[in-house]
Amino acid sequence: MTVRRLLFLPVVAFLVLFYGYPLCAIFLHSLLPEGRWDPTGIARLFTSPVYARLLWFTTWQALLSTALTLLVALPGAYVFSRYRFLAKGLWQALLTVPFVLPTVVAAASFSALLGAGGPINTLIMAWFDLKRPPLAADQGLAVLLLAHVFYNYSLVLRLVGSYWSGLDPRIREAAATLGASPWQIFLRITLPLLLPAIAAAALLVFVFCFTSFGIVLILGGPGYATLEVEIYRQAIHLFNLPMAAALSLLQLTINFLLMWLQARLGAGKQLAFFTDTARDGDVPAAGWRAKAAIVATLLFITALLIAPLAALLAASLQGEGGPTLAYYRGLFSGGSDALFFVAPATAITNSLGFALATTVVALCLGLAAARHLAAKDGAGSAWWDALLMLPLATSAVSLGFGYIIALNRPPLDLRDSLAMVVIAHSLLAFPFVMRCILPALRRIPPSLGEAAATLGASPGTVFREIELPLIRRAILVGAIFAFAISMGEFGASSFVTRPHTATIPVAIYRYLSLPGEMNYGQAMAMSSLLLLFTCAALLVLARAAGKRGETRR
């Protein structure tokens, strides 16, 4: 027990140093910009109409995105929770792609699909014989909303769907025997039971869209900025650190309010979005209505999820003069003298290195944290549980900003250290790892460890011989998550990376913002690589999850 406690100390230290300290720095920077009390920055947030508009836009785009997502995802959730159909497992696997798809890749995909040279514009121009692309689409509100729906569709579908299929069908049958019509059953039984799940999912989607960064930065164009984007603009482009700090403080406050709201709703319990939904009471589709519903859902998923990703792959292989591998070749050759130039090959090796290091750090932290929380004598474990999840709910951009203002001078000067990126990624990844491992640890009956102890196993041996083998799959899943999170992380990375430490998403963003066909093509090629990597990671994940089912007791 004492060893377990001791191992939890580094987790606490890590949180204090790399979460608490940067947040404090933001706090100080916004209220004491020059070391003196000066709340004018904060005051300007509330007096200037510019920031009121910013906050208003951030809020209503998030609201609208949430409403749109619910509108299209709830019917999908019904279809997936109720019916059995061809290759359902495959469709479900496909739906997990957005969970780990880097925002930059998603943005690049939509840009490829709806951009001036994209398939949609080309098609419309060919049909209607137009001279100019009708959709000036890669910079606009509609695309932004569409990308948000893309991201959150499967989240809602899985959250609500798994809850829906978990509802005991006998409740509906009981209502039917009591004389309720199908419509009445839905309205009076199913819907009220679903409401908590819907509310939880909606809140989660709102939080994601409210803190959306990469999507808005790339797809929103100059006309649209959320709080996150504005923090980035103020800090990086205008170098107005006090203003950025003030905005971050506002963002963090809203984050914590939303988080608190979520806790109040008990939403945390529905957060198990990686549960297997395969066991639901699927019935084969009977009647044309059911079949039509299934077909419509699958078509919609194809259009929403597959089309952009396919367009991305196509764009990465499509030069002006036909199919080409030039962009991929370009990634690994040549250079440029441009300021802020990031060599693609460097970015790729950087990303892989950071991801590996992040995986190791996040696994250690996540395992220590999970073991502390799972111990039956873990002091205040509910409290710690909530606290350890905070980094997940904190805006990554604010964190990144906090890092560059806090960790750039003694006592902790990490400006030029490679560790900065790894630390940021680990902070964002380890709560996920913990979430993966904790349920597996809690499923182990305490009697197993006790039995091993009575047979002569010391606490260390119990961990090695009993606990570790039983949570191996969970550790694997956590490791893949950590790796994927690090590979795709953009918000914090856009602050903490330097040209020589740039990661793939940062490089993609740079290439997307540079003019020229070659740059755009290379952005597409790099995004495609990241996409393929993500899919590969998911495949491993699915197999790991599948095997976990076999060894269930």
Add this chain to the structure above:
Amino acid sequence: MTSAILSVDKLHKTYQGKPLLQDIGFTLGEGEILCLLGPSGSGKTTLLRLLAGLERPDRGTIRFAGRDLAETPPHRRNFGMMFQEYALFPHKNVWENVAFGLRMQRLPAAETARRVEEVLHLVGLEGFGRRAVDELSGGERQRVALARSLAPRPPLLLLDEPLGSLDRLLRDRLTGEIRLILKSLGVTAVFVTHDQGEAYSIADRIAILQESRLQQLAAPEELYLRPANRLVASFLGLTNLVSCTLGSDGLLHSPFGRLPSNLPGVEPTDAGTLLLPPEGARLADDIEGQQPGLVIAGLVASRVFQGATYRLVVDSCGHRLAFNLPLAPRPPEAGMAITLVVKKGSLLLLP
């Protein structure tokens, strides 16, 4: 009895301010099988866990082979323990489960293999070594758990409701088997159960735990024939308890009449309890000759056929009594009047 190997003295344990065990003391001889019997929540599992070292007592001592165990963690006690639901390691097969304790002792591989085979043979599971534990039936799991706890040849074996999750038939068969196995090895064992039948057929002695205290410690027959108090009696299903007083005439006054005071049990007092064993009654017509006894006249409340006997519930003098009567002569059915005689020799006086 051989000299005591385990001695427990003045053991106290509270949990969140609630007493779980109070003033527990007993000794156990080498090779003896002790059953801790009591209703759920009586603290018997807690006592077992204290012996195993999985929990620490608030006060009191546990000595084994003369050594105080207060500072010895469970993995250094070398006791075997068989858990409720068995706690088999799901990621190890039968062989690996059984070998675990031997590996912890760092026995040579050959010796480990020999001992595993030996103990698998003992529990009748030869050839099961390669099986995964989730392929086993409940009874097979139970045997694996027993084999695993026996393999390191523990000087003391602790068993926590080892038959609790099995169905009735299997349970009856395995109870006998467990005693045979334990006796053939000469293991000293403490066995927790809430089932009297199980306790009677396995134990050399039975300790009744109730309301966090040790109420009585005795051999099975003695326990049933001479329960120490009302609490023990009613737990054992001896529910025909009526109050009685010692009259100035030197006789015992019970609701059913007067009795001589030289009954078995405790000395008669002003406020005693008379126990009428359920097997002690016969129909008045069925008695041959004039056997002295307590005559109970009343109404039959229910008559339930139970196979070898009838269970008769009789209301008499404001008391509800239950008796097991032979099938013949057939006792009257519910609603009829009845007269029973309880043999004097079977009556027992409790405090």
